[in-house]
Amino acid sequence: MRIVVTGASGLLGKKVASVSERHHQVVGTSFQDRSYGHQVLDLRSAEDISPFLDACRPEAVIHTAALTDVARCEAEAKLAKRINADATSMLARWCEDNGAKLVYVSSDYVFDGESGPYREDSEPYPVQIYGYTKLLGEMAVLRGHRRGAVVRVGILHGMNDRRDKRTVTLDVLRALRAKQRMVLDHGRIKYPTLIDDVADALLQVIADDARGIFHVASQEPVTRYEWALRVARAFELDDSLLVPDPELEKDVTPRRPVDVRLIDSSTAFAIHGLDQSLAIIRGQLRKEALA
């Protein structure tokens, strides 16, 4: 199958592109990062989207690209809407008109985190611009494209290469290896989800031609501090350098949800627990060091 992966220079998109390449013909897109040799596609320019897809003629589009910086979305709301919602709407329209399948990666941040756990049909209620624009993207996919699928994921971690963007796992590893003390939030609950699991789930949605909303997230609740302790244990590092702070993110702006557990009612997806995910990442880091 010919698949376009948008955001193939991002944390999740890199994994999705490399996993997809095993079985499919893949065209990855990037925006500012030109180092992977992907096609350049600027989602701010709505008029560029259809000609790009006309030239590629994909049978499926996995849309991972987004403005993911929550603070920047708040400061530049119009830009966030253009990239996260309007561009998604253009992709949905092209896919609908051309018989292609669109799978859109969305976020746990479409919920406020006050009354979870959340099922696929729970009422979304985003509390910051990022979540709101991701929700608008979801609506564009579900309303504009009969075969559209929305895959909501929890906070991501994983390993592609040395240029991956920051994740809690990699931040903790770097700090502990450098013997640096690290203060971590011990108030909010996160569900660390492995990018490899998400990539597999996205491809499964395409293979099944599944439509509607899907939840792909770990079910293991941890604070960032507890997550860091597990990283220290998995990599045999000194956890006495880790310091919990229950108030660290209490008043952070823009507001973040306290606890969004995404329930997968379809039970369709295999998701690794945190210790297993960390063992996988450890193996991948070893391989990368040897490469």
Ligand SMILES: NC(=O)c1ccc[n+]([C@@H]2O[C@H](COP(=O)([O-])OP(=O)(O)OC[C@H]3O[C@@H](n4cnc5c(N)ncnc54)[C@H](OP(=O)(O)O)[C@@H]3O)[C@@H](O)[C@H]2O)c1
């Ligand atoms: N990371 C998380 O914890 C998390 C949690 C929940 C949901 N999600 C969702 O999962 C998806 C992937 O997230 P991620 O963290 O892997 O993303 P990321 O690492 O921040 O990468 C974002 C990607 O989007 C591309 N992009 C940004 N602005 C663009 C523009 N104007 N035109 C075209 N492409 C543009 C970037 O390209 P360049 O780098 O080349 O500029 C990059 O490839 C997103 O849809 C996000 O909303 C992520």
